[in-house]
Amino acid sequence: MREGCVVEVGFSEPVARYLCPVTVAAVADRGRQGWVHRSTIDDINMNNRILLKRNINELLARSAEAREVYLPLEGPGGDVQFLPLQEPKELDNLNLNYDQLIIPPKNIGFPQLESLFEFKDGEINPTVPVPSRHILFGLRACDLKGILFVDDFFRKNFEDIYYRHRTEGRLTVVVGCTSPSPNCFCTSTSTGPFIEDGFDLQLVDLGERYLVEVGSENGERFIGEFEELFLDASKDEIHHSGEVKVTAAKAVTLKVDFKEAIRRLTEDDVPREIYEEIAERCIYCGGCLYVCPTCTCFNLFDDMKEGEGARFRNWDGCVFEGYTREASGYNPRRDKCSRAARRYEHKLKYDYQETGISGCVGCGRCLTSCPVNIGISNFIEQLTGLDSKQ
Amino acid sequence: MKNEYIPYPAIIESVREEGPETETFRIVFEDEGMMEGFGYQPGQFVQVSLLGVGEAPISIASSPHHRGFIELTIRGMGKLTRAINRLESGDKIYIRGPYGNIFPFEGVKGRDMYFIAGGIGLAPLKSMIDLVLARREEFGRVVLLYGARTPSGLCFKEEIKVWRELEGMEVRLIADIPEGGWTGRTGVVTELWEEAEPWRGGVAYICGPPTMMKCVVEKLIRTGFNKEDIYLTLERQMKCGIGKCGHCSIGGKFVCIDGPVFSAAGANIEKWGR
Amino acid sequence: MKGVVCLVGKFEGERSVSRILTTCIYCGCGCGLYLDADQGRIIGSYPSGNHPVSRGALCVKGWNSYEFVNKLDRLTKPLIRRNGRLEESGWEEALDLVSRRLLEIGDRTGPDSLAFLSSAKTTNEENYLMMKLARAVFRANNIDHCARLCHASTVVGLKAAFGSGAMTNSIEEFEDADCFLVTGSDTTAQHPLIGSRIINAVRDRSAALIVADPRNIELVKYADIHLRQKNGTDVAWINGMMNVIIEEGLHASRYIEERTEGFAKLREVVKDYTPGYVEVITGIPAYLLVASARIYARSEKAMIIYSMGITQHVTGVDNVKSLANLAMLTGHVGFRSTGVNPLRGQNNVQGACDMGALPKVFTGYQSVGDKEVREKFEAVWGVKDLPAVPGLTVTEIFDRARKGDVRGLYIIGENPALSDPDSNRVRVALQQLDFLVVQDIFLSETAEYADVVLPAAGFAEKDGTFTNTERRVQRIRKAIDPPGEARADWEIISGVAERCGYKGMRYSSPSEIMDEIAELTPIYGGMRYDRLEPFGLQWPCPSRDHPGTPYLHKGTFARGKGQFMPAVYIAPDELPDQEYSFLLSTGRVYWHWHTGTMTRRTSTLDREVPEAYVELHPRDAERMQVIGGEEVRVSSRRGNIEIRVKITEKVKEGSVFIPFHFKEAAANILTNPAVDPTAKIPEYKVCAVKIEKMIKCGKVV
Ligand SMILES: Cc1cc2nc3c(=O)[nH]c(=O)nc-3n(C[C@H](O)[C@H](O)[C@H](O)COP(=O)(O)OP(=O)(O)OC[C@H]3O[C@@H](n4cnc5c(N)ncnc54)[C@H](O)[C@@H]3O)c2cc1C
Ligand code: SF4
Ligand code: FES
Secondary structure (H helix, E strand, C coil): CCCCCCCCCCCCCCHHHHCCHHHHHHHHHCCCCCCCCCCCCCCCCCCCEEEEHHHHHHHHHHHHHHCEEEEEEECHHHCEEEEECCCHHHHHHECCCCCCCCCCHHHHCCCCEEEEEEEECCEEEECCCCCCCEEEEEECHHHHHHHHHHHHHHHCCCCCHHHHHHHCCEEEEEECCCCCCCCCCHHHHCCCCCCCCCCCEEEEECCCEEEEEECCHHHHHHHHHCHHHEEECCHHHHHHHHHHHHHHHHHCCCCCCHHHHHHHHHCCCCCHHHHHHHHHHCCCCCHHHHHCCCCCCEEEEEEEECCEEEEEEEECCCCCHHHCCCCCCCCCCCCHHHHHHHHHHHHHHHHHHHHCCCCCCCCCHHHHCCCCCCCHHHHHHHHHHCCCCC | CCCCCCCEEEEEEEEEEEECCEEEEEEEECCHHHHHCCCCCCCCEEEEEECCCEEEEEECCCCCCCCCCEEEEEECCCHHHHHHHCCCCCCEEEEEEEECCCCCCHHHCCCCEEEEEEHHHHHHHHHHHHHHHHCHHHCCCEEEEEEECCHHHCCCHHHHHHHHHCCCCEEEEEECCCCCCCCCEECCHHHHHHHHCCCCCCEEEEECCHHHHHHHHHHHHHHCCCHHHEEEECCCCCCCCCCCCCCCEECCEEHHHHCCEEECCCCCHHHHCC | CCCCCCCCCCCCCCCCCEEEEEECCCECCCCEEEEEEECCEEEEEEECCCCCCCCCCCCHHHHCCCCHHHCCCCCCCCEEEECCEEEECCHHHHHHHHHHHHHHHHHHHCHHHEEEECCCCCCHHHHHHHHHHHHHHCCCCCEECCHHHHCHHHHHHHHHHHCCCCCCCCCHHHHHCCEEEEECCCHHHHCHHHHHHHHHHHHHHCCEEEEECCCCCHHHHHCCEEECCCCCCHHHHHHHHHHHHHHCCCCCHHHHHHHEECHHHHHHHHCCCCHHHHHHHHCCCHHHHHHHHHHHHHCCCEEEEECHHHHCCCCHHHHHHHHHHHHHHCCCCCECCEEEEECCCECCHHHHHHCCCCCCECHHHCECCCHHHHHHHHHHHCCCCCCCCCCCCHHHHHHHHHHCCCCEEEEECCCHHHHCCCHHHHHHHHHHCCEEEEEECCCCCCHHHCCEEEEECCHHHCCEEEECCCCEEEEECCCCCCCCCCECHHHHHHHHHHHCCCCCCCCCCHHHHHHHHHHHCHHHCCCCHHHHCCCCEECCCCCCCCCCCCCCCCCCECCECEECCCCCCCCCCCCCCCCCCEEEEEECCCCCCCCCCCHHHCHHHHHHCCCCEEEECHHHHHHHCCCCCCEEEEEECCEEEEEEEEECCCCCCCEEEEECCCHHHCHHHCCEEEECCCCCCEECCCEEEEEEECCCCCCCC
C-alpha cells in the first residue's frame, strides 16, 4: 500500500502581511547588526599578485603564528580533511589538488555537536565560543558559496551568536578547483570551479605559481602582512589565469539543467513518481543533509547528571520522520514521499523564492555520501529528462 | 548581541488544574525588571525549559493587559510537558521569548469575533479573548465555540463559567464523547456553527487539532467567510523558536517566526490538513 | 563553574580539533569513520572517503556515533556493592576485591564454578585477554560471548562444511555479484552498507535478487522473487531448491567431483524434497521455488547472504549446513563475488570468535582438546595444565548459575538481563551468583545485579582492533581520554590478572598484545599494527608479508574438500497452538542497536523509534479489534509484556514481530531458551505467544 504524497503548504501571498507591527518591530531591533567579517567587493583594489608555490609553506607556517589556519590535509588512505594546522610538519600533507572534502567546512562555524549552555544547581552558564582569527586556506569555490549562504542564514531574523563567534575573524582563501570529482556539477550551478566574488583571496594554479586575486580589504591586508612573499602579476600571467579557469570549467564533466529544475519545482511541475522512487530507495542515513554545505537544521537536547548538565545542539534534518512529528503523534510529513520532496523543494524552490539563491552549490556530496546513489544531480537529471506539464 | 538560546529563570506562582493532565501555571520571572519589560501580544508563545529535561513551545494564555505575570496552560503530552505538570507553586522553570507573530487586533475593531477552539487549542485564543473582553465596547459580537473529545478535556472551566455570565459573550460547548453526566451537546465543534447564527460577517480565530482546523475552515468558507478573515494558529514540532533549527518549516516559511498565526488565505488548506 | 564538567564545544580562544580515523562501533560492516575531538569531547563523526566499506557514506547509526560517548551518565568510577547498594570506590579496592573473590570461589568450588562472558563490542586484544584470564589464570574454559546468541550455528556449520566459519567474500565484492540469495537477514536495517550495495546492484546493474524471509523486509521491494516461508522451515526450502537443481541437472558436476565429498548422501536426502512437498511444509509456492533454484544455479557469480533468521533456531546448524550444501552443489563458493556470506551482527563478533572467547577453542579456532595446541599456549603463557575439556556456553552458564554450580561470573560489555532468551530466568541466575563483576560503559540492566561494577573506556577512548564481518582486522584509535577514572578493558583485565599473581599479562599497549596473538594464531600470523594501516587486512594472513585474503576457499577449501552434510527438516521447538496462537519472532530495527544502551542515548535515533512496538498484520488487528498505537499484552509461557501495536503488512498473518531493544517491553521475557543441540544457540526467531487487549482507564487519547 502506498502512502499519499503530501506536498507542503504554499503561500499565495507573503505571510509578512499578517504580521502585526509589534512583532515586526521586535524582530527588527533584535540583533540585526552588521556582519563584520563579510567581504564586500566594491571599492576594493583588485590588484592581482603572484605567490610562488615554494613560498606557500612559509606563508602558511608564518600565518599560523598569529591565527589558526585550516587546510586541506591528506590523511590515512588518501582521505583529505580540512583541519587546523597544529605543527608545521603537517604541511607535508598539504594537498591543494584534492577533489572534494568529505565534510564541507560548514562544521567550523556549525559543528556537528556543540553545547549552548551548561547548568548546575539551576545556574545557567552560556558556552559561547570566543571568536578567533582564522584562515580557511584552500577552500573550493563551491564550499565558499556554501559558507556564505550559511552566514546569511544564521545572521537573519535572530542572529545566532554561536555561529557568529565561531566565524568572526575569518579570512577565506579559495584555491580554484582544477581536479573536480565525477559527482561535481558546479558549472551548472554557477558556483565554481572559480568564483567572481565573496572571497578574500582566490588562487589560480599556474603551474609553478599561483595567481592571487584579491577580493576584499581583508585579503589585501593579509597580503600586506606578508608582502615579501608576493610578487606583482604580469599581463601574461593574468591572461594565463583566464585560460586556466576555462580549462578548469571544462574539466567539470557532469552537467545538469539547473535552471529548468528550479523552474519546474517553482511551478510545482514535478511528477510524483520521482519522489516516490527516491522515497522508496532512501535508507535514511541522513548523509545527504549532514554533508550538504548549506543544510543547517539542528536538534536541541539536554543531558544531565545529578543536577549538572548542558543543553546541546546537533545536526538534524528533514529526512527523519521524528524531525517533524509532533507530541500528539501527528506528523505533517509522515509519509516518506513528502520527506523526500522536502529536501529538493527546499534547495531548488524555497531557498530560491526566499533569498534568490538556491541552496545547492553543485558540490555533488549528496551523491558521494549516499549509500544508494540518490543525489540531487540524479534527481535533476531525471526531472529535466522527463516531460514537463507545459 | 543577545544570546537567544538562553532561557531566564521564573517561579511558578500558582497552579490551577484544568482537566486530566492539564494545568495552568501562573509564572513570574525571578528578575523583576525582566518581568516589567516582558511585552507580548495574543498569539505569541514562549519556549519553556526544565533544565536537563528539555524545552517546548507553549502559547501564552494570559492577556497582556494583566501585568506582572504570564499564564501558561500545559497538557502533558511527552517528556517535558509531563514533567512540568508535576511541578508545584514555588518551583523554578525557565522561559525565553516571546516568539512568533500575533493575532490581528487593531485592524479588526468593530467587527464580530468568532473564536473556535478544540481541546488545549483554547489556550492561545484565551489570551485574545481576555484582551477583547477588556475592551469589549470596541468589538461586535464575541462568540466562542469550543469542543473537546471528552467533557473533561475542556479547559478553562472557571473562565468559561465567568464568560457565560457575561453580557456580551456567547459561549457554546460540545464534547465528542459524553462522559461523567455531560448534559451539553454531543458532537464535533463544527456542529456548533449553526447555533452561532445569525452570521453577519466577522473574523474567526481558530486553534485545535489539524483535522478539526481543516474542517472548521472549510465550513467557514462555505458559510461565506473571506479567507482573509480566518486566522489559524498552527502547531509544528519546534526546537529553537527563532527560525534556525528548521523543524517547524512549512514551505519556505517557519511557523515560529512567520507564524504561528496564519491567515487561511495564506495557508493552502487543501494541502496542510493531512 | 569552570572545571566542573568539561562539555562539548567550549573553548577559550584556541581550538584543538583533532580528527581520528577509527572503526564504527555498531554493526559488522565495520565502516571506517573519523571522530572529531575538541577539548576532550567527541563532537562529530564522519565517514572515510577511501575506506573500502564506507567509501564516503555511513548509515544513520554511524553518522550519530559521536553522541553517546559524551553522555554524562557514563560510568566514571568503580562501584562496589555495600549493604545492598552500589557505592563508588577506588580502583585498588575494586580490583583487589574482584581478584580475591574470584580466586576464593575457584579454590573453594573449583575452576568450573567460574565463568567469563567476553564481548563482541570490545577489541580483539581485550577478548584475547579475557580468554587468557579465564584459561591461564583461573584454568576455566567457561568463556563465551554473544556470538552464541547470533552466529554459533555458523561457526559450527560452516567450519564443518568448508573448514572456516566466516564470510567467504568481501563487502566490495557485492559490487559485482550478479545474483543474491538473501535469507534471514534484514540487510538494509542491520548491515546498511551491505544492504545498499545489494540495492545498487539490483537497481543499477539488474542483478538478480531472491529474498527468502517470512517478513516483508525492505529488500523485498527490490527482489525478483520473495519466498515467504513459514518461520523455522528453512531446511525444507533449501533442500527443495537442491532437489530442483539436481533434478534439472543444474548442479556443478565437475566442481562437486573435484572439490567436495559426500554428494551421494546429499542426493539421497534431498530426493524427497520435491517442490510440492516443500510447499506443504513451508508455504512457498512450488513454482517460485523452482524459479529461484534456476536463477541461483544458473547465475555466474551468486552469493548467499544470511544472518540470524537462519542461525537462531533449534535447527540453526542444519540451516547453515544446508546453505553450504546449496552453494557447493552449484559451485558457488571459492570465487570472487561468489560464496556464502553470514553477516556477523556486532562490530567485533567475528573478532571475539577469532580470539577464542568460546568454550571449545583458543584463538583462530584451535581446539582446547588438542594437546599440541595446549602446549603451544602453555609455553607462551608460561603456565601448565590448561584445561582440555570444553567449557560452558552462555545459555549453559545461566542454567548452571541457577542451579548453583556456577558461582562467580565476570561479564564484559554485555547485557544478558535484556539480551538473553527468557530473560526472567537470566535475572534469577544473576541474583543467585555469589559474585558478579560487570565491566561496562553504562550502568546496564545487568550491572544492577553486580557486586562490582568496573567503568570501562568506550571505543573512542582506547586503541585496539576490530574484525568486521568480512574478516578485516582494522584499527580503532584513541581520540579522547576516558571519562573520570574509567579505564580501557585491556588495562582492567591485566590489572585483575596481576592481582591474581599472574605475571604474564603486562603490556604497554594493545599493539604488544596483538604481537602475542599473531605469534599464537596462524590466521592472524601477519597482523601487526604497522601493517594494519590505513584500512586493515583480511584474515587469513599467516605471515608478515602476506597481503591478506579477500575471499576464502580459492582453489581448495580450508578443510581440503568441501563436505556435504545433508539435513532433514525438523519443526521448531514451540509452535503456535490454541492458547498461544501467534508466532513471535524478534529482531532489531535500523535505528537501534541491541539493548539500546548506546542508541537510546542518541537523540536522533531515540527520537525515530522512541518505544517498543509489536508488528501485527492488518487482518489480525481487524479480527482482534485493536487499532494502531493501542497497548496490548503479549504473553508466552515464560512471561508477558505490555506493548503498543503497529499495524503492518511486514509480518504475515498469524505472526508478530517485536524488536528487542526496549527494556520497558523486553521481548526476551517472552522468547524460548530452547537451543540447537550442537551450537547451543537459542531459538529467538520462533516462539508461541498470545495477544490480549488491555483496557486502560482514564487515559485521554
Ligand atoms: C506555537 C505552539 C504553541 C503551543 N502551545 C501549547 C500550549 O499552550 N499548551 C500545550 O499544552 N501545548 C502547546 N503546544 C504543544 C507543545 O509544545 C507540545 O505538546 C510539547 O512540545 C511536547 O513536548 P514534550 O517534551 O512534552 O514531548 P516530547 O517528549 O518531546 O515528545 C515530543 C516528541 O516525542 C515524540 N512523541 C511523543 N509522544 C508521541 C506519541 N504519542 N506518538 C509518537 N511520537 C511521540 C515525538 O517525536 C514528538 O516530537 C504548542 C506548540 C506550538 C508549536
Ligand atoms: S553500516 Fe554498520 S558499521 Fe557502517 S556506519 Fe552503519 S552501523 Fe556502523
Ligand atoms: S522552531 Fe526552529 S526554526 Fe522554527
